[in-house]
Amino acid sequence: MASVYFMLKHEGFSGSIKNFTRDFVVTEIDISGNQVSKSTTCEDVASSFVEKTSHSSKKLDASILEKTECTSDPPSPESLHLGVILGPIINDKLEQFASSLKSGCSPDQELSLGCFTNKHQRANVHKAVKLHFPFLMTITNQSEIKVKESQDYKELRQLVSEEEADAFFRFTDDKLSGSSYTFLPDDNKEHRTAVHRYLSRRFGKLVETKSFTEKGETSICVRLRERGKPKKRTAEDCRQEEIYTAFTLCKENLETLEAISYMASELGVLPSDFTYAGIKDKRAITYQSMVVKKVSPERLKKKAAEFERRGIHLFAVRSVSEPLKLGRLRGNHFDIVVRDLKPHIYDGPDPLAYTEVLVKAAMEAVKTSGFVNYYGPQRFGITQRVQSDQIGLALLKEDMVNAVHLFFTPDKGDEPQNQAKRHFLETGNAKEALMLMPESKARERLMLRAMNRYGTGPDGCTQAWLSLPHSTRIFYLHSYCSRVWNEAAAHRLSTLGHSVKQGDLVQEVTGTMDDSADASSNQIHVVTEEEERERAYTLAQVHLPMPGNTVKYPENAMGTWYRERLAKDGLESCRFRVSSLKLNVPGCYRPLLAFPRNLNYQLQRERGEGADNCTEVSDGAGSDKATEDQFKLNLTLNFDLLPSCYATVYLREVMKFMVN
Structure with a gap:
């Protein structure tokens, strides 16, 4: 600041x-005025945060194996250890074979994993190989199992990213009747048509596909056919079968959006399928309400142990009828x-x-x-060389290329993500940068995948921003507006003092927890000369506007300050809409004091x-x-x-x- x-x-x-x-420790207060639940309704989550984080990985693996053995659902990766099933020597050969195939320098077309006389054991080998190496296919000849490259996977890989291809093949291998998988948003109709045709040709008897649009983004949803069900599903069928699961998210040293990206990847849904009331601190233990769409409580509970390894803990998992709305707390x-x-x-x-x-x-x-x-420093990125409000300013100017370059500006240090960002800025090669970018950096990977597909020019950079969820894109614009608000607050108090002045904007304060941090425009009143003289209002009732296209500005020296401040950043005629990114910033009013x-x-x-x-x-x-x-x-x-x-x-x- x-x-x-x-x-x-x-x-x-x-x-x-x-x-x-x-x-x-931060605990959200829900719309009813209660702190969100820290107790769990499922046995999959331990009752104490401290106890959970102190478990050894050995005990955790054992608990996962125990849960997997007593369920009829597909095994998790931890339950099918190839090193145990195949033995260390064959497992090493398999990993080398898979690695050489991926690098395109394999001298062999197939690899024998040996003979397995037990039918159950063969089934486990097939499942484990497909789970860990989706790009391989297994072939059984009597009791011998061989592996080779899957041509179906190879063809899909030419259309979508590696992460999407892996997730899709794991989805088809699970064969959970009625389950679905959604590809990342894709605004290119011709490309979507190519994906539809491939899926129909290769998997038409197994799956059905449908494009749908949500929050301005179009994606392809693939659903496994159910026996006895008609081949085509109506939009009404899809709406009736929507599932919403609520839970309390407890995270440690993670951004809210980072936690959502990781959970979405593990569950095979979009980050936009998660809804929440507000974003919480990264450097803290935080508890907040969240709702995920298209994931049942049972399925979410079974992922709890995997999430715990990333500092993500779930409590009070339950079914609900609707998503959460931002600000509903x-x-x-x-x-x-x-x-x-x-x-x-x-x-x-x-x-x-x-x-x-x-x-x-x-x-x-x-x-x-x-x-x-004030908005706190964490809203802008405390340790980052380029802070989020700078990116927001570039987006408001619709300078997509500069916004991408700012986003990929590396911080100090040689961490893998910084090396990947540095490589992208130096070479402009999105594909190579994507290979260097850690799996945990979901936002960076989404943008690099989009630029690999659409290029790094203005249109490609626009597609890169569109690949991010709407809540992430709008966050950068709000960060810029927050920076302006902070500067406005400091200027208002240092120049006009602690008394209410003519032209200030005020709102009646009730003093209850029902107060909102923002006020709608019809609640805002402009202080008159007589009201200033009579001291009709207190400083606690003064509000300052967050810049946007629906707010009014103070009718005193602060109004002039706002105009000059926005002009300084080249936004004197800004409409606070970025149509190409489907973003609109109406603005709001924020109390000067808290x-x-x-x-x-x-x-x-x-x-x-x-x-x-x-x-x-x-x-x-x-x-x-x-x-x-x-x-x-x-x-x-x-x-x-x-x-x-x-x-x-x-x-x-x-x-x-x-x-x-």
């Missing part, structure tokens, strides 16, 4: 935030620990006691007066590094300074904030200390 205006003049203090993920509850508190400047005899006084004064002051309702609710806090003196050795020290005049130096002061606090308000911004006001 370029400049930060502090509301209050208290001294503040320093401290360490987010030493451990457990020091920053009443706020968030925070449980935070700030460690090793110290005064900013102090060389007196009792720093702990002095710090306690500072903390109590700061907490009470902000509780009463509130804090500037207030913590249901605030509780406690100071603790801790001996050394461990919390278990916590010991209170007397504040009396006889305390020994050498003894005092052995202790650290921690602050534990919990509170609620309305939607879109940031706990890190609240702490920054309390501490007068930059918090990320």
Whole structure:
């Protein structure tokens, strides 16, 4: 943030935030005013977050195997270990054979895996090979099993990405009657026709295909035929059979969109099939409501163990009748620990006691007066060289190529994703960059696949952005608008002060958790000269607009500031619509101030590094300074904030200390 205006003049203090993920826990408050459930309704998920993360991988594998053996559904990858079925020598030969086929330098057309006299054992070999190597086909000659390259796979691979081809062949091998697989969005009608024709020719007796459009994106859905069902399904049939599964998502050190991308990939659905009320912090343990479409509760539960390996935990899995809507929440509850508190400047005899006084004064002051309702640094990308608002500005200017280059600007370090980004910017080769990009980087891979298919020119870059879910695309535009709002808030307070001025925009504040962070235009009132003179409104009622195409701007000096600020970025005539990306930013109104609710806090003196050795020290005049130096002061606090308000911004006001 370029400049930060502090509301209050208290001294503040320093401290360490987010030493451990457990020091920053965020729990969503649902539309009914309750914290989302942290308890589970299925046996597949452990009851304690700490217990789950402490399980060894060996125990986890054993639990997965046990669950797989007692179900009639297709085995998971962990249940079919080729090294166990084939033995280490044959397994190594198979991996070498598969690797050489992929690289195009295999001297052999097929490989024998040996003889298997037991029918059940042969079935396991077939399943395991297809599960781990979808591009191979298995052939049985009496009791001998051979593998060779699948021509069907090879043909599909010329039409879609490797990840899609792998997922589709695993889907057909599972043979779950009535199940479906959806390819990534594809706006090229001719290409979709080619895919339809291939599927009809190669799998026509097994599957039926249908193109559908959702949120402006067209995809191909493939469904396994059900016995006794008619060959063609009507749109009404599809609507009636829609399945929605709700759950509480608990994630650790993951972005919400990153977690969704991973789950979508594992479940074979689109990221847009997941709906949520709001995005949560990455550097924290967070609990939030989520709904996924086209996935049953039973199927989602069976994926729980795999998700846990990525720091994703599911609670309260259940069927519901509809998806979630963005913004359908009443706020968030925070449980935070700030460690090793110290005064900013102090060389007196009792720093702990002095710090306690500072903390109590700061907490009470902000509780009463509130804090500037800035968007937090995490909205823009704390550690990234190019922050999300810069990308949003390029998109608003419809400079798709520059926006792609900004998106692929590598951060510091030689991590694989940075190497892949660097390679793309240096060579422009999307295919090679895609091969270097880690599987976990779903957004980057989607864009690279699109540019590999459509090119890296303006049209190809537009297709790259369209390959991302709508919620991801609009996020970058909102980031830019958030940056402008932050600067507007600092300018408003530093130039017009803390009193309400003529031309300000205000809204009545009820003081309940029913308040929204945004206000609709018909609730906004322009302060008159008489109302300023009579002090009819307070600063807590002042709202500033987020730029967009439906908002009005303040009718005072702030209105001029907005116009000049947008013109500075070349947006003086911006309509806040990007038609080519199907994006529209209407704008909204955001309260200038925010207030913590249901605030509780406690100071603790801790001996050394461990919390278990916590010991209170007397504040009396006889305390020994050498003894005092052995202790650290921690602050534990919990509170609620309305939607879109940031706990890190609240702490920054309390501490007068930059918090990320």
